[in-house]
Amino acid sequence: MANQKQMKIDGETISVKDDLITWSNLISFSRILVIIPIIYFHIRNDYQINFTVTALIFYAIISDYLDGLVARKMNQVTELGKILDPVADKLIAFFLFGYIVLLGWIPLWFFVVGVIRDLLIMAGSLYIRKVRGKVAMAVMSGKISVNVLALYGFSVFFFPEADPLHNFFMIASLVMMILSFIHYCYRYIQILNGADFN
Numbered sequence: 001m002a003n004q005k006q007m008k009i010d011g012e013t014i015s016v017k018d019d020l021i022t023w024s025n026l027i028s029f030s031r032i033l034v035i036i037p038i039i040y041f042h043i044r045n046d047y048q049i050n051f052t053v054t055a056l057i058f059y060a061i062i063s064d065y066l067d068g069l070v071a072r073k074m075n076q077v078t079e080l081g082k083i084l085d086p087v088a089d090k091l092i093a094f095f096l097f098g099y100i101v102l103l104g105w106i107p108l109w110f111f112v113v114g115v116i117r118d119l120l121i122m123a124g125s126l127y128i129r130k131v132r133g134k135v136a137m138a139v140m141s142g143k144i145s146v147n148v149l150a151l152y153g154f155s156v157f158f159f160p161e162a163d164p165l166h167n168f169f170m171i172a173s174l175v176m177m178i179l180s181f182i183h184y185c186y187r188y189i190q191i192l193n194g195a196d197f198n
Helices: 023-033 035-044 051-073 079-103 108-132 140-158 163-192
Strands: 003-007 013-017
Touching: 023 035, 023 051, 023 079, 035 051, 035 079, 051 079, 051 140, 079 108, 079 140, 108 163, 140 163
Parallel strands: none
Antiparallel strands: 003 013
């Protein structure tokens, strides 16, 4: 398949391929597939955590690291992967946090803020794709934001009575969502001004 040698804004050179089926892409896709089983088994277990739910949640977390690691180690960074990885993150966050909102475990406003932020980032990414012909890779602060958000969801799921812990991670999540959004905006402006990127 075709290869593109591009220089990222931060100076790192990465070969981006057009392949569709790679191990890293399959891992990203599998992360999307665990959403429904997590919710199903949680409901079936009377809204209590059991081994199956725990294993699926840990797989979702681990796979978020694994797909990127595999992509780089096996030289499998692809245009599809640049889309699939963040989309998988956003879908699992949307459905799981939407589910938690329905249970009344987190405030609706927090969920709405997260959705609006993600929609704006995706809109920017689509615009860059239209203007520059390819998708920009996720920024590191965005990955950190996803991980802090995961810790918030983790604390709510596994420690439902620990309100101070929930509040801490909720505030930390909001801070990282804002900082990463600013980082995305700055990167998008650089790209639209002609900066090269993978």
